[in-house]
Amino acid sequence: xxxxxxxxxxxxxxxxxxxxxxxxxxxxxxxxxxxxxxxxxxxxxxxxxxxxxxxxxxxxxxxxxxxxxxxxxxxxxxxxxxxxxxxxxxxxxxxxxxxxxxxxxxxxxxxxxxxxxxxxxxxxxxxxxxxxxxxxxxxxxxxxxxxxxxxxxxxxxxxxxxxxxxxxxxxxxxxxxxxxxxxxxxxxxxxxxxxxxxxxxxxxxxxxxxxxxxxxxxxxxxxxxxxxxxxxxxxxxxxxxxxxxxxxxxxxxxxxxxxxxxxxxxxxxxxxxxxxxxxxxx
Numbered sequence: 001x002x003x004x005x006x007x008x009x010x011x012x013x014x015x016x017x018x019x020x021x022x023x024x025x026x027x028x029x030x031x032x033x034x035x036x037x038x039x040x041x042x043x044x045x046x047x048x049x050x051x052x053x054x055x056x057x058x059x060x061x062x063x064x065x066x067x068x069x070x071x072x073x074x075x076x077x078x079x080x081x082x083x084x085x086x087x088x089x090x091x092x093x094x095x096x097x098x099x100x101x102x103x104x105x106x107x108x109x110x111x112x113x114x115x116x117x118x119x120x121x122x123x124x125x126x127x128x129x130x131x132x133x134x135x136x137x138x139x140x141x142x143x144x145x146x147x148x149x150x151x152x153x154x155x156x157x158x159x160x161x162x163x164x165x166x167x168x169x170x171x172x173x174x175x176x177x178x179x180x181x182x183x184x185x186x187x188x189x190x191x192x193x194x195x196x197x198x199x200x201x202x203x204x205x206x207x208x209x210x211x212x213x214x215x216x217x218x219x220x221x222x223x224x225x226x227x228x229x230x231x232x233x234x235x236x237x238x239x240x241x242x243x244x245x246x247x248x249x250x251x252x253x254x255x256x257x258x259x260x261x262x263x264x265x266x267x268x269x270x271x272x273x274x275x276x277x278x279x280x281x282x
Contacts, residue, residue, distance in 0.1 A: 037049065039085045039086060039087060041084070041085055041243070041247060042243055043085055043243045043244050043247050044241075044243070044244075045085075045087065045111050046108045046109065046110065046111055047090075049087055049088065050082075050087050050088050050089065050090045051078070051081060051082040051085060051087050051088070051089045051090070051111055051112070052090050052091075052092060052109070052110045052111045052112075053075075053078050053089055053090070053091050053092065053110060053111065053112055053113070053114050054091075054092050054094045054098065054099065054104045054105070054109070054110035054112070054113040054114075054115070055070070055074065055075075055091055055092070055093060055094070055113070055114055055115045056093065056094060056095065056096040056099070056115045057070070057093045058185065058186060058187055059072075059115065059116050059186050059207065060072060060186070060207065060210045061073050061206055061207070061209070061210045061268040061269055062074040062075075062114075062115070062116035062206070062268075063075050063091075063114070063115065063116070070091050070093075072268060073134075073206075073264060073265070073267075073268035073269060074114040074115065074116060074235075075089070075091070075114070076264045076267075076268065077114070077133065077235075077251070077252065077255065077261075077264065078112070078114050078235070078248075080251040080252075080254075080255055080260065081112075081247055081248050081251040083251075084247060084250065084251050084254075085247060092104070092109065092110055094109075094110075096115060096166060097166065098113075099113045099115055099117055099123075099127070099236065100122075100123050100126065100166075101126050102126040102127040102236070102238060102239065105127060105236070105237065105238040105241075106238060111237065111241075111244060112235055112236060112237045112244060112248065113127070113235065113236045113237075114235050116134075116136075116204065116206075116207075116233055117233060117234065117235075117236065118136065118168045118231045118232065118233060118234075119132060119231075119232050119233070119234040120168070123236075126239070127236040127237065127238070127239060128236065128237050128238070128239050128240070128241065128242075128245050129234035129235070129236055129245075130234045130235040130236070130237070130245055130248040130249055130252065131234065131248075131249045131252060131253075132232035132233060132234050133232075133233055133234065133235070133252050134206075134232065134233040135231070135232055135233075136204050136205065136206065136229075136231040136232065136233055137204075137205045137226050137227060137228050137229065137231070138168075138169045138172060138202050138203065138204060138205065138226070138227040138229055138231075139202070139203060139204070139205040139207075139208040139223050139225070139226050139227070140154065140200060140201075140202055140223065140224040140225040140226075140227070141193065141200065141201050141202075141203070141208050141211070141221050141222070141223055141224070142154075142159075142199060142200040142201075142221065142222060142223075142224045143193065143196075143199045143200070143220065143221060144219075144220060144221060144222050146159055146199040146200060148199070148200055148224050149224050149225070150224055150225045151173070151176070151202070151224070151225055151227065153224070154178070154200050154224075155176075155177070155178065159199045159200050160181065160197070160198045160199055160200070161173060161178050161180045161181070161198060161199075161200050161201065161202065162180055162181040162182075162183055162189055162192045162193065162197065162198035162200070162201040162202075163180040163181070163182060163183070163189070163201060163202050163203065164182070164183055164184075164185065164186055164188075164189050164203055165182040165183060165184055167203070167204075168229065168231055169202045169203050169204065170182060170202075172202065172227070172229055173202050180198075180202070181197060181198050186203065186207055189201050189203055190211055190217075193221060194220070200224070202227075205223075205226055206269055206270075208223060209269065209270050235248050
């Protein structure tokens with residue numbers, strides 16, 4: 001995923017994305033006197049009565065505003081964590097750069113970050129990751145008239161390539177010798193393809209799947225290649241926040257065991273792919 005520096009932080013209330021999974025409104029936390037709280041499970045939160053989540057919008061199908069509410073796969077999974085803690089989830093839309101540095105976690109503005117974020121050794125230096133919850137591949141999406149059938153074709157035919165800034169997809173193609181046009185958001189990547197600024201883009205495959213659900217996009221673009229880069233997504237907490245990390249891991253494990261994860265996967269991602277949906281813990 002990407003960075004959008006200089007953007008103002010926005011506070012948004014998350015919408016529970018699945019029928020029958022209404023968040024518990026009752027708060028079981030106790031105020032610590034400093035604006036924070038400790039839940040019944042012993043998890044300290046930065047604000048009483050809520051689980052504050054940093055994200056970066058838009059990044060469908062993981063998080064985006066739909067009908068004025070923030071919804072998506074990541075949002076629904078963190079709703080489960082909030083439900084277990086007996087609080088509500090509240091979302092802050094922030095620059096992606098802070099996720100890599102842990103800045104908003106360290107400053108006490110957020111309890112955790114959920115942003116379709118790939119687990120990397122570099123990022124582990126600044127934040128603690130949950131267990132992986134999704135295996136991600138990169139996709140090469142091209143204009144149907146481009147004559148491109150692979151990433152190798154992009155290079156051989158000197159086709160202009162785009163990618164989302166500060167993402168692992170951008171890092172990958174740069175490592176392959178490309179100099180991609182950098183776009184600040186996933187929406188900007190798609191717009192670049194639509195307007196002909198680029199004829200091919202590399203971005204996470206689930207994002208492409210979401211785009212291609214729109215008939216106009218499906219008629220205009222096609223997936224030339226999927227690239228397995230071995231990436232896994234994880235949620236992050238402040239380094240040393242073991243109690244919250246374990247609460248996230250428990251919610252993920254429970255959701256996989258009782259079928260909730262599969263239901264959410266099919267709602268937001270598409271047909272259930274067990275190999276992508278059930279990664280082993282790092």
